[in-house]
Amino acid sequence: MNNKQTDLLSFDQQHVWHPYTSMTEPLPSYLVESAIGVFINLASGEKLIDGMASWWSVLHGYNHPKLNAALIEQCNKVSHVMFGGLTHEPAIDLCKTLIEISPAPLQKVFLSDSGSVAVEVAIKMAFQYWISKGKTSKNKMLTVKNGYHGDTLATMAVCDPVTGMHHMFEQVLNKHYFAPAPQIKIDQPWQAEDTVELEQLFIAHHDSIAAFIIEPIVQGTGGMRMYHPNYLKACRDLCTQYDVLFIADEIATGLGRTGKLFACEWANISPDIMCLGKTLTGGYITLAATLCTNDVAEVISSGEAGCFMHGPTFMGNPLACAVANASLSLLLDGNWQQQVQAISSYLSKNLLPLSTHQRVYDTRILGSIGVVECTQKVNMSRIQKRFVELGVWIRPFGKLIYIMPPYVITAEQLACLIKAITTILEEDDCFITET
Ligand SMILES: Cc1ncc(COP(=O)(O)O)c(C=O)c1O
Numbered sequence: 488m489n490n491k492q493t494d495l496l497s498f499d500q501q502h503v504w505h506p507y508t509s510m511t512e513p514l515p516s517y518l519v520e521s522a523i524g525v526f527i528n529l530a531s532g533e534k535l536i537d538g539m540a541s542w543w544s545v546l547h548g549y550n551h552p553k554l555n556a557a558l559i560e561q562c563n564k565v566s567h568v569m570f571g572g573l574t575h576e577p578a579i580d581l582c583k584t585l586i587e588i589s590p591a592p593l594q595k596v597f598l599s600d601s602g603s604v605a606v607e608v609a610i611k612m613a614f615q616y617w618i619s620k621g622k623t624s625k626n627k628m629l630t631v632k633n634g635y636h637g638d639t640l641a642t643m644a645v646c647d648p649v650t651g652m653h654h655m656f657e658q659v660l661n662k663h664y665f666a667p668a669p670q671i672k673i674d675q676p677w678q679a680e681d682t683v684e685l686e687q688l689f690i691a692h693h694d695s696i697a698a699f700i701i702e703p704i705v706q707g708t709g710g711m712r713m714y715h716p717n718y719l720k721a722c723r724d725l726c727t728q729y730d731v732l733f734i735a736d737e738i739a740t741g742l743g744r745t746g747k748l749f750a751c752e753w754a755n756i757s758p759d760i761m762c763l764g765k766t767l768t769g770g771y772i773t774l775a776a777t778l779c780t781n782d783v784a785e786v787i788s789s790g791e792a793g794c795f796m797h798g799p800t801f802m803g804n805p806l807a808c809a810v811a812n813a814s815l816s817l818l819l820d821g822n823w824q825q826q827v828q829a830i831s832s833y834l835s836k837n838l839l840p841l842s843t844h845q846r847v848y849d850t851r852i853l854g855s856i857g858v859v860e861c862t863q864k865v866n867m868s869r870i871q872k873r874f875v876e877l878g879v880w881i882r883p884f885g886k887l888i889y890i891m892p893p894y895v896i897t898a899e900q901l902a903c904l905i906k907a908i909t910t911i912l913e914e915d916d917c918f919i920t921e922t
Pocket residue numbers: 601602603604606635636637638702707708736737738739764765
Protein backbone atom coordinates (compact mmCIF):
# COMPACT_ATOMS: atom_id res chain seq x y z
CA MET A 488 0.00 0.00 0.00
CA ASN A 489 1.21 3.54 -0.69
CA ASN A 490 1.49 6.35 1.89
CA LYS A 491 -1.87 7.86 1.04
CA GLN A 492 -3.63 4.54 1.53
CA THR A 493 -1.83 3.95 4.82
CA ASP A 494 -2.88 7.44 6.00
CA LEU A 495 -6.48 6.81 5.00
CA LEU A 496 -6.61 3.59 6.98
CA SER A 497 -4.91 5.17 9.94
CA PHE A 498 -7.49 8.02 10.02
CA ASP A 499 -10.27 5.46 9.59
CA GLN A 500 -9.03 3.47 12.57
CA GLN A 501 -8.81 6.53 14.78
CA HIS A 502 -11.99 8.42 13.83
CA VAL A 503 -14.50 6.41 11.80
CA TRP A 504 -17.08 4.16 13.45
CA HIS A 505 -17.69 0.85 11.70
CA PRO A 506 -20.67 -1.43 12.39
CA TYR A 507 -20.40 -3.25 15.70
CA THR A 508 -16.72 -2.35 15.97
CA SER A 509 -14.76 -0.96 18.89
CA MET A 510 -13.47 2.58 18.46
CA THR A 511 -10.56 1.94 20.83
CA GLU A 512 -9.51 -1.53 19.66
CA PRO A 513 -10.99 -1.76 16.17
CA LEU A 514 -10.66 -4.86 14.07
CA PRO A 515 -8.89 -3.98 10.82
CA SER A 516 -10.93 -2.64 7.92
CA TYR A 517 -9.83 -3.28 4.35
CA LEU A 518 -9.59 -0.29 2.00
CA VAL A 519 -11.71 -0.78 -1.14
CA GLU A 520 -10.51 0.77 -4.38
CA SER A 521 -13.33 -0.34 -6.67
CA ALA A 522 -15.77 -3.17 -7.29
CA ILE A 523 -17.04 -4.74 -10.48
CA GLY A 524 -19.24 -7.76 -11.12
CA VAL A 525 -18.77 -10.04 -8.13
CA PHE A 526 -15.29 -8.68 -7.38
CA ILE A 527 -14.32 -6.26 -4.64
CA ASN A 528 -10.90 -4.77 -5.43
CA LEU A 529 -8.80 -3.74 -2.45
CA ALA A 530 -6.36 -0.84 -2.52
CA SER A 531 -3.68 -3.31 -1.44
CA GLY A 532 -4.15 -5.17 -4.73
CA GLU A 533 -6.27 -8.18 -3.74
CA LYS A 534 -9.28 -9.00 -5.88
CA LEU A 535 -11.95 -10.66 -3.72
CA ILE A 536 -14.96 -12.70 -4.82
CA ASP A 537 -17.89 -11.29 -2.85
CA GLY A 538 -19.81 -13.95 -0.93
CA MET A 539 -21.88 -11.45 1.06
CA ALA A 540 -23.54 -9.30 -1.63
CA SER A 541 -22.66 -6.44 0.72
CA TRP A 542 -25.05 -7.73 3.39
CA TRP A 543 -27.76 -9.16 1.13
CA SER A 544 -28.06 -6.10 -1.09
CA VAL A 545 -26.12 -6.57 -4.37
CA LEU A 546 -28.05 -8.62 -6.92
CA HIS A 547 -26.63 -7.90 -10.37
CA GLY A 548 -23.01 -7.26 -9.40
CA TYR A 549 -21.10 -4.07 -8.68
CA ASN A 550 -20.59 -1.26 -11.17
CA HIS A 551 -23.35 -2.49 -13.45
CA PRO A 552 -23.58 -0.42 -16.67
CA LYS A 553 -27.40 -0.24 -16.60
CA LEU A 554 -27.56 0.79 -12.95
CA ASN A 555 -24.76 3.32 -13.46
CA ALA A 556 -26.60 4.76 -16.47
CA ALA A 557 -29.88 5.03 -14.56
CA LEU A 558 -28.16 7.00 -11.82
CA ILE A 559 -26.34 9.33 -14.17
CA GLU A 560 -29.45 9.96 -16.27
CA GLN A 561 -31.47 10.78 -13.16
CA CYS A 562 -28.66 12.96 -11.81
CA ASN A 563 -28.91 15.09 -14.93
CA LYS A 564 -32.65 15.63 -14.30
CA VAL A 565 -33.04 15.96 -10.54
CA SER A 566 -31.12 14.29 -7.72
CA HIS A 567 -33.46 15.21 -4.94
CA VAL A 568 -36.63 17.11 -4.17
CA MET A 569 -38.72 17.04 -1.03
CA PHE A 570 -41.60 14.56 -1.25
CA GLY A 571 -44.03 16.76 0.67
CA GLY A 572 -46.25 18.38 -1.98
CA LEU A 573 -43.99 17.23 -4.83
CA THR A 574 -43.76 13.91 -6.62
CA HIS A 575 -41.89 12.44 -9.59
CA GLU A 576 -41.88 9.65 -12.15
CA PRO A 577 -39.10 7.49 -10.62
CA ALA A 578 -41.02 7.17 -7.33
CA ILE A 579 -44.37 6.64 -9.06
CA ASP A 580 -42.90 3.96 -11.33
CA LEU A 581 -41.23 2.24 -8.41
CA CYS A 582 -44.40 2.14 -6.32
CA LYS A 583 -46.36 0.87 -9.34
CA THR A 584 -43.90 -2.02 -9.78
CA LEU A 585 -43.85 -2.86 -6.08
CA ILE A 586 -47.65 -3.02 -6.00
CA GLU A 587 -47.68 -5.21 -9.13
CA ILE A 588 -45.16 -7.75 -7.86
CA SER A 589 -46.07 -7.96 -4.16
CA PRO A 590 -49.04 -9.89 -2.70
CA ALA A 591 -52.25 -8.44 -4.15
CA PRO A 592 -53.76 -6.91 -0.96
CA LEU A 593 -50.71 -4.61 -0.57
CA GLN A 594 -51.76 -1.45 -2.39
CA LYS A 595 -50.07 1.50 -0.69
CA VAL A 596 -46.34 2.24 -0.46
CA PHE A 597 -44.40 4.38 2.01
CA LEU A 598 -40.82 5.01 0.86
CA SER A 599 -38.06 5.59 3.38
CA ASP A 600 -34.31 5.61 3.86
CA SER A 601 -33.25 2.25 5.25
CA GLY A 602 -34.44 -1.11 6.46
CA SER A 603 -34.61 -0.09 10.11
CA VAL A 604 -36.68 2.97 9.20
CA ALA A 605 -39.02 0.81 7.06
CA VAL A 606 -39.61 -1.40 10.11
CA GLU A 607 -40.07 1.65 12.37
CA VAL A 608 -42.63 2.88 9.85
CA ALA A 609 -44.40 -0.51 9.87
CA ILE A 610 -44.58 -0.58 13.67
CA LYS A 611 -45.76 3.02 13.79
CA MET A 612 -48.40 2.28 11.11
CA ALA A 613 -49.68 -0.58 13.27
CA PHE A 614 -49.87 1.61 16.38
CA GLN A 615 -51.53 4.47 14.53
CA TYR A 616 -54.02 2.02 12.96
CA TRP A 617 -55.31 1.01 16.41
CA ILE A 618 -55.15 4.56 17.78
CA SER A 619 -57.29 5.63 14.81
CA LYS A 620 -59.79 2.89 15.68
CA GLY A 621 -59.92 4.09 19.28
CA LYS A 622 -58.36 0.85 20.53
CA THR A 623 -55.45 2.46 22.31
CA SER A 624 -54.87 -0.60 24.51
CA LYS A 625 -53.44 -2.36 21.45
CA ASN A 626 -49.99 -0.86 21.96
CA LYS A 627 -47.63 -3.85 22.14
CA MET A 628 -45.89 -5.96 19.52
CA LEU A 629 -45.71 -9.73 19.39
CA THR A 630 -42.79 -11.47 17.75
CA VAL A 631 -40.58 -14.56 17.97
CA LYS A 632 -37.18 -15.08 19.52
CA ASN A 633 -34.09 -15.10 17.27
CA GLY A 634 -35.58 -12.29 15.18
CA TYR A 635 -33.69 -9.27 13.86
CA HIS A 636 -35.41 -6.17 12.54
CA GLY A 637 -32.88 -3.35 12.76
CA ASP A 638 -30.81 -1.20 15.08
CA THR A 639 -33.08 1.75 15.88
CA LEU A 640 -34.97 1.86 19.17
CA ALA A 641 -38.38 0.56 18.07
CA THR A 642 -36.79 -2.18 15.95
CA MET A 643 -34.34 -3.19 18.69
CA ALA A 644 -37.31 -3.77 20.95
CA VAL A 645 -38.54 -6.56 18.63
CA CYS A 646 -35.10 -8.13 18.08
CA ASP A 647 -34.17 -11.29 19.97
CA PRO A 648 -34.18 -10.43 23.68
CA VAL A 649 -31.02 -12.43 24.39
CA THR A 650 -28.81 -12.28 21.30
CA GLY A 651 -30.13 -8.81 20.41
CA MET A 652 -29.40 -5.71 22.45
CA HIS A 653 -32.24 -5.89 24.99
CA HIS A 654 -30.01 -6.89 27.80
CA MET A 655 -27.95 -3.72 27.65
CA PHE A 656 -30.82 -1.38 26.76
CA GLU A 657 -33.37 -2.92 29.10
CA GLN A 658 -34.24 0.39 30.76
CA VAL A 659 -34.71 2.12 27.43
CA LEU A 660 -36.63 -0.31 25.24
CA ASN A 661 -40.38 -0.80 25.12
CA LYS A 662 -41.45 -4.22 26.40
CA HIS A 663 -43.14 -6.55 23.93
CA TYR A 664 -44.23 -10.19 23.79
CA PHE A 665 -41.87 -12.92 22.56
CA ALA A 666 -42.83 -16.44 21.50
CA PRO A 667 -40.18 -19.15 21.20
CA ALA A 668 -38.41 -19.16 17.83
CA PRO A 669 -39.83 -21.57 15.24
CA GLN A 670 -38.18 -24.98 15.74
CA ILE A 671 -39.33 -27.09 12.79
CA LYS A 672 -36.93 -26.58 9.92
CA ILE A 673 -38.09 -25.95 6.39
CA ASP A 674 -37.19 -29.49 5.27
CA GLN A 675 -38.51 -31.36 8.33
CA PRO A 676 -41.99 -32.88 8.71
CA TRP A 677 -44.36 -30.28 10.12
CA GLN A 678 -45.57 -30.59 13.72
CA ALA A 679 -48.36 -28.30 14.85
CA GLU A 680 -46.94 -28.14 18.42
CA ASP A 681 -44.43 -25.63 17.09
CA THR A 682 -47.01 -22.85 17.29
CA VAL A 683 -48.65 -23.80 20.62
CA GLU A 684 -46.84 -21.21 22.76
CA LEU A 685 -47.30 -18.57 20.10
CA GLU A 686 -51.04 -19.26 20.06
CA GLN A 687 -51.16 -18.99 23.85
CA LEU A 688 -49.66 -15.52 23.64
CA PHE A 689 -52.28 -14.51 21.07
CA ILE A 690 -55.05 -15.89 23.30
CA ALA A 691 -53.77 -14.20 26.45
CA HIS A 692 -52.74 -10.82 25.08
CA HIS A 693 -54.48 -10.09 21.77
CA ASP A 694 -56.33 -7.15 23.33
CA SER A 695 -53.02 -5.41 23.87
CA ILE A 696 -51.22 -6.53 20.68
CA ALA A 697 -51.16 -4.13 17.73
CA ALA A 698 -49.12 -6.29 15.36
CA PHE A 699 -47.10 -9.45 14.99
CA ILE A 700 -43.75 -9.09 13.19
CA ILE A 701 -41.57 -11.81 11.71
CA GLU A 702 -38.90 -12.41 9.08
CA PRO A 703 -40.64 -14.84 6.71
CA ILE A 704 -38.98 -18.28 6.36
CA VAL A 705 -35.40 -17.15 7.16
CA GLN A 706 -34.39 -15.61 10.46
CA GLY A 707 -31.21 -13.90 9.29
CA THR A 708 -29.00 -12.13 11.80
CA GLY A 709 -30.62 -14.07 14.65
CA GLY A 710 -28.97 -17.30 13.49
CA MET A 711 -29.65 -17.90 9.76
CA ARG A 712 -32.52 -20.21 10.73
CA MET A 713 -34.80 -21.54 7.98
CA TYR A 714 -38.16 -22.57 9.37
CA HIS A 715 -41.23 -24.39 8.11
CA PRO A 716 -43.76 -22.54 5.89
CA ASN A 717 -46.61 -23.97 7.99
CA TYR A 718 -45.33 -21.89 10.89
CA LEU A 719 -45.72 -18.77 8.80
CA LYS A 720 -49.16 -19.89 7.64
CA ALA A 721 -50.20 -20.41 11.28
CA CYS A 722 -48.94 -16.89 12.14
CA ARG A 723 -51.14 -15.43 9.39
CA ASP A 724 -54.17 -17.40 10.61
CA LEU A 725 -53.62 -16.39 14.25
CA CYS A 726 -53.31 -12.71 13.29
CA THR A 727 -56.59 -12.89 11.39
CA GLN A 728 -58.34 -14.84 14.14
CA TYR A 729 -57.21 -12.49 16.94
CA ASP A 730 -57.43 -9.19 15.07
CA VAL A 731 -53.72 -8.46 15.07
CA LEU A 732 -51.90 -6.87 12.10
CA PHE A 733 -49.31 -9.07 10.40
CA ILE A 734 -45.99 -7.42 9.48
CA ALA A 735 -43.66 -9.38 7.18
CA ASP A 736 -40.10 -8.09 7.34
CA GLU A 737 -38.84 -9.09 3.88
CA ILE A 738 -35.85 -6.74 4.06
CA ALA A 739 -33.35 -9.61 3.79
CA THR A 740 -35.51 -12.22 2.05
CA GLY A 741 -37.33 -10.07 -0.53
CA LEU A 742 -36.68 -10.01 -4.28
CA GLY A 743 -35.70 -13.58 -4.89
CA ARG A 744 -33.08 -14.41 -2.29
CA THR A 745 -34.91 -17.52 -0.97
CA GLY A 746 -35.92 -18.79 -4.42
CA LYS A 747 -39.33 -17.06 -4.32
CA LEU A 748 -39.76 -13.40 -5.19
CA PHE A 749 -41.03 -12.87 -1.62
CA ALA A 750 -40.47 -15.42 1.14
CA CYS A 751 -44.16 -15.08 2.12
CA GLU A 752 -44.86 -17.07 -1.07
CA TRP A 753 -43.42 -20.19 0.59
CA ALA A 754 -46.54 -20.20 2.74
CA ASN A 755 -48.80 -18.58 0.18
CA ILE A 756 -49.73 -15.82 2.59
CA SER A 757 -50.16 -12.10 2.38
CA PRO A 758 -49.22 -9.76 5.22
CA ASP A 759 -51.06 -6.55 6.17
CA ILE A 760 -47.77 -4.65 6.12
CA MET A 761 -44.53 -5.63 4.37
CA CYS A 762 -41.06 -4.12 4.62
CA LEU A 763 -38.50 -4.13 1.81
CA GLY A 764 -34.97 -2.72 1.76
CA LYS A 765 -31.44 -3.99 1.11
CA THR A 766 -31.90 -5.38 -2.46
CA LEU A 767 -34.29 -2.65 -3.56
CA THR A 768 -31.63 -0.65 -5.43
CA GLY A 769 -29.54 -3.69 -6.35
CA GLY A 770 -27.13 -2.62 -3.62
CA TYR A 771 -26.49 0.88 -5.01
CA ILE A 772 -28.05 3.35 -2.60
CA THR A 773 -30.02 3.08 0.58
CA LEU A 774 -33.78 2.91 0.02
CA ALA A 775 -36.60 1.02 1.68
CA ALA A 776 -40.33 0.63 1.34
CA THR A 777 -43.20 -0.25 3.66
CA LEU A 778 -46.25 -1.55 1.83
CA CYS A 779 -49.67 -1.86 3.40
CA THR A 780 -53.25 -2.79 2.58
CA ASN A 781 -56.01 -0.35 1.70
CA ASP A 782 -57.57 -1.10 5.08
CA VAL A 783 -54.45 -0.04 7.00
CA ALA A 784 -54.11 3.15 4.95
CA GLU A 785 -57.81 4.04 5.12
CA VAL A 786 -58.09 3.52 8.87
CA ILE A 787 -54.98 5.61 9.55
CA SER A 788 -56.16 8.37 7.24
CA SER A 789 -59.62 8.47 8.81
CA GLY A 790 -58.20 8.88 12.32
CA GLU A 791 -57.64 12.00 14.38
CA ALA A 792 -54.46 13.02 12.55
CA GLY A 793 -55.98 12.51 9.09
CA CYS A 794 -52.65 11.25 7.80
CA PHE A 795 -49.78 8.95 8.66
CA MET A 796 -47.47 10.86 10.99
CA HIS A 797 -44.15 10.26 9.28
CA GLY A 798 -42.10 12.00 6.60
CA PRO A 799 -38.32 11.59 6.23
CA THR A 800 -36.40 14.35 4.44
CA PHE A 801 -35.05 12.00 1.80
CA MET A 802 -38.31 10.09 1.31
CA GLY A 803 -38.65 8.92 -2.30
CA ASN A 804 -35.23 10.21 -3.30
CA PRO A 805 -35.25 10.28 -7.13
CA LEU A 806 -31.73 8.86 -7.55
CA ALA A 807 -32.55 5.91 -5.32
CA CYS A 808 -35.91 5.34 -7.03
CA ALA A 809 -34.34 5.54 -10.51
CA VAL A 810 -31.70 2.97 -9.70
CA ALA A 811 -34.32 0.80 -7.95
CA ASN A 812 -36.42 0.89 -11.13
CA ALA A 813 -33.41 -0.12 -13.23
CA SER A 814 -32.52 -2.90 -10.79
CA LEU A 815 -36.11 -4.22 -10.70
CA SER A 816 -36.22 -4.21 -14.52
CA LEU A 817 -33.00 -6.21 -14.65
CA LEU A 818 -34.40 -8.63 -12.09
CA LEU A 819 -37.90 -9.07 -13.46
CA ASP A 820 -36.94 -9.10 -17.15
CA GLY A 821 -33.98 -11.36 -16.44
CA ASN A 822 -33.61 -14.93 -15.29
CA TRP A 823 -33.30 -14.53 -11.53
CA GLN A 824 -35.10 -17.82 -10.87
CA GLN A 825 -32.56 -19.79 -12.90
CA GLN A 826 -29.69 -17.81 -11.33
CA VAL A 827 -30.89 -18.49 -7.78
CA GLN A 828 -31.67 -22.13 -8.66
CA ALA A 829 -28.16 -22.57 -10.11
CA ILE A 830 -26.59 -21.18 -6.91
CA SER A 831 -28.88 -23.38 -4.83
CA SER A 832 -27.96 -26.56 -6.77
CA TYR A 833 -24.28 -25.73 -6.53
CA LEU A 834 -24.46 -25.14 -2.78
CA SER A 835 -26.51 -28.27 -2.33
CA LYS A 836 -23.80 -30.38 -4.01
CA ASN A 837 -20.78 -28.61 -2.59
CA LEU A 838 -21.63 -26.81 0.65
CA LEU A 839 -24.06 -29.22 2.32
CA PRO A 840 -21.46 -32.06 2.41
CA LEU A 841 -19.28 -29.93 4.72
CA SER A 842 -21.67 -31.08 7.48
CA THR A 843 -19.48 -34.16 7.98
CA HIS A 844 -16.50 -32.02 9.01
CA GLN A 845 -15.73 -32.37 12.71
CA ARG A 846 -15.75 -28.58 13.13
CA VAL A 847 -19.21 -28.24 11.59
CA TYR A 848 -22.42 -28.50 13.59
CA ASP A 849 -24.82 -28.07 10.67
CA THR A 850 -25.00 -26.91 7.06
CA ARG A 851 -28.14 -25.55 5.41
CA ILE A 852 -29.18 -23.76 2.28
CA LEU A 853 -32.23 -22.04 0.90
CA GLY A 854 -32.28 -20.35 -2.49
CA SER A 855 -29.00 -18.48 -2.80
CA ILE A 856 -28.22 -18.59 0.93
CA GLY A 857 -25.65 -21.08 2.21
CA VAL A 858 -24.80 -21.53 5.88
CA VAL A 859 -22.06 -23.45 7.67
CA GLU A 860 -22.75 -23.46 11.40
CA CYS A 861 -19.56 -24.35 13.25
CA THR A 862 -19.12 -25.93 16.64
CA GLN A 863 -16.89 -23.04 17.75
CA LYS A 864 -17.08 -19.27 17.46
CA VAL A 865 -14.86 -17.75 14.79
CA ASN A 866 -11.82 -15.65 15.60
CA MET A 867 -12.98 -12.64 13.60
CA SER A 868 -9.74 -10.80 12.88
CA ARG A 869 -7.89 -14.01 11.98
CA ILE A 870 -10.62 -15.57 9.84
CA GLN A 871 -11.23 -12.29 8.00
CA LYS A 872 -7.53 -11.97 7.19
CA ARG A 873 -7.39 -15.56 5.97
CA PHE A 874 -10.46 -15.17 3.75
CA VAL A 875 -8.86 -12.10 2.18
CA GLU A 876 -5.63 -14.05 1.63
CA LEU A 877 -7.73 -16.77 -0.03
CA GLY A 878 -9.27 -14.21 -2.40
CA VAL A 879 -12.83 -14.10 -1.04
CA TRP A 880 -14.96 -11.70 0.96
CA ILE A 881 -16.88 -13.68 3.57
CA ARG A 882 -17.73 -12.12 6.92
CA PRO A 883 -18.88 -14.66 9.49
CA PHE A 884 -20.44 -13.90 12.87
CA GLY A 885 -20.54 -16.01 16.01
CA LYS A 886 -20.41 -19.65 14.88
CA LEU A 887 -21.85 -18.91 11.45
CA ILE A 888 -19.93 -18.83 8.19
CA TYR A 889 -22.52 -17.95 5.58
CA ILE A 890 -22.75 -16.74 2.02
CA MET A 891 -25.46 -15.07 -0.06
CA PRO A 892 -23.62 -13.94 -3.19
CA PRO A 893 -24.87 -11.65 -5.97
CA TYR A 894 -27.16 -13.64 -8.29
CA VAL A 895 -24.68 -13.22 -11.18
CA ILE A 896 -21.98 -15.33 -9.52
CA THR A 897 -20.66 -18.23 -11.63
CA ALA A 898 -20.05 -21.85 -10.62
CA GLU A 899 -16.26 -21.26 -10.76
CA GLN A 900 -16.57 -18.28 -8.43
CA LEU A 901 -18.82 -20.25 -6.07
CA ALA A 902 -16.19 -22.99 -6.09
CA CYS A 903 -13.63 -20.44 -4.82
CA LEU A 904 -15.96 -19.46 -1.95
CA ILE A 905 -16.50 -23.09 -0.93
CA LYS A 906 -12.80 -23.88 -1.26
CA ALA A 907 -11.96 -20.97 1.01
CA ILE A 908 -14.49 -22.12 3.63
CA THR A 909 -13.13 -25.69 3.40
CA THR A 910 -9.58 -24.43 3.89
CA ILE A 911 -10.56 -22.28 6.88
CA LEU A 912 -12.28 -25.19 8.61
CA GLU A 913 -8.86 -26.86 8.91
CA GLU A 914 -7.25 -23.86 10.60
CA ASP A 915 -7.42 -23.97 14.39
CA ASP A 916 -6.43 -20.33 14.83
CA CYS A 917 -9.51 -19.17 12.88
CA PHE A 918 -11.68 -20.43 15.74
CA ILE A 919 -11.93 -19.72 19.43
CA THR A 920 -11.53 -22.63 21.80
CA GLU A 921 -13.89 -22.06 24.71
CA THR A 922 -12.40 -23.12 28.01
C1 LIG B 1 -34.70 -8.66 8.42
C2 LIG B 1 -34.06 -7.30 8.57
N1 LIG B 1 -34.81 -6.25 8.93
C3 LIG B 1 -34.28 -5.02 9.06
C4 LIG B 1 -32.94 -4.80 8.86
C5 LIG B 1 -32.38 -3.42 9.03
O1 LIG B 1 -32.02 -2.88 7.81
P1 LIG B 1 -30.95 -1.68 7.73
O2 LIG B 1 -29.63 -2.27 8.15
O3 LIG B 1 -30.98 -1.25 6.29
O4 LIG B 1 -31.42 -0.62 8.64
C6 LIG B 1 -32.11 -5.86 8.50
C7 LIG B 1 -30.68 -5.65 8.30
O5 LIG B 1 -29.87 -6.54 8.30
C8 LIG B 1 -32.69 -7.16 8.35
O6 LIG B 1 -31.94 -8.22 8.02
